Amino acid sequence: MRYLILAALLASNTALAGSLTLTSTDIANGKFMSKSQEFQGFGCSGGNQSPQLSWSGAPAGTAAFAIMVHDPDAPTGSGWWHWQLVNIPKDVTSLPAGALAPVGSQSMNNDYGAKGFGGACPPQKHGVHRYQFTVHALSQKLELPENASGALTGYMVKAHSLGSSTIEGLYKRD
DSSP, rough: OOHHHHHHHHHHHHHHHHEEEOOOSSSSTSSSSOOGGEEEEEEEEEEOOOOOEEEEEETTTEEEEEEEEEEESSSSTTTTEEEEEEEETTTEEEEEETOOTTOOEEEEOOSSSSBBBOOOOOOOOOOOOOEEEHHHHHHOOOOOOTTTOOHHHHHHHHHHHHEEEEEEEEEEOO
């Protein structure tokens, strides 16, 4: 019994040692994002700039990363994909504000119908929306068609995710 407890403790410490962590100098959990992260179009007039993001603690076996940004509060029945960037090379561990897709990565169409980041633009008077910025450590580079849907991209990312970390920013239009 004593050896089982010791083995369980060692296993849990090993799991914690490689814990993927996402940080940002521009957004924070439960805090409102700035106008620079607001979309430009659809009645919004923001900077449409992705926030700075950094991650560390990738699990062993990480072959690439993915950044997924989703608004689960969009009145669509399925939320709104603001950014899906996959196959980020495993040696890239940060993106500056306003980042373009790093060489070797694949930028998928967002729900605005464009590649790259599409900022927050909730309907006016719809209340506070949550924007979930998630980094995934992938077990392999993904093979996706150029025009893959957000659902297919999300499925493939989750199917090959070794771990993830999320920052949930907030945004509201009055």
